[in-house]
Amino acid sequence: MNNNTNGIAAARQAHSTRCRQRVLAALEQAVHLGTEISISAIARRAGVDRSFLYRHRDLHAAVLLKAAEPTTASTRGPCVSRPSLVADLANAHDRITRLTRENAQLRQRLSEHLGEQVWRESGLGAPDDVDRLHRRVTELEQHTAEQHRQLSERDDELDAARAANRELMTRFNRPHPDGCNH
Known part of the structure; x- marks a missing residue:
């Protein structure tokens, strides 16, 4: 039975070695061609399960390291x-x-x-010149208000002049104590 176990272990080791070689070859090919480098893409290209890459930390780290590097497949443009x-x-x-x-x-x-x-x-x-017309109306309203103010002042002056004139006429028409009219 020991022989049988040793044979199974050897076969498993050989299978694991072949899978590792396929993963490394797939990674090298992806780098060379400038194709997508990710855990899924490399596992798919190598024909292994993604869990194989997660179980072999060195392979997992190698894939992530290459994925982080700029690609060199295209020398015509900048590396991405x-x-x-x-x-x-x-x-x-x-x-x-x-x-x-x-x-x-x-x-x-x-x-x-x-x-x-x-x-x-x-x-x-409204016509285009509405603003101009509004300004003109405002100017005219201000002018009218100023004219009303001036007219009111003149009316006050005229009333004062009339009152002074009446008073003077009253004085002038009053008989003078010495009996003469001025």
Whole structure:
């Protein structure tokens, strides 16, 4: 029975060694081709279960290390890594949000402008020179108020002059104690 156990253990060890070699080959091939490097992708390419990579910590660490490195398959452009792609994606989402908000504001302004233009062109709206006319009305109202104030002052002066004139006429028409009229 000891022979049987040794044979099973040897077969299992050989199988594990072949799986390790397939994982390392799959990882090297993914690095060389610039394809996705993740636990799932490497396990799929090597034909092993993901749990195999989790049970062999050295293989798991090697996959994660290669996934974090920039890819070298493309020499024409800059090297990219998963973190740089995640950062680019986050920046793209922020830009989309910003542009969506700006687009909504511009649409609102355009809508208001077109609405005002249609209102004026329909003839239902006020003429363009309404503000000028309102300013002119205000100026004329102020001028009228000033004229009323000046007229009131002149009326007061005229009343005072009339009163003084009456008093003088009364004095002048009064007989003088010495008997002569002035």
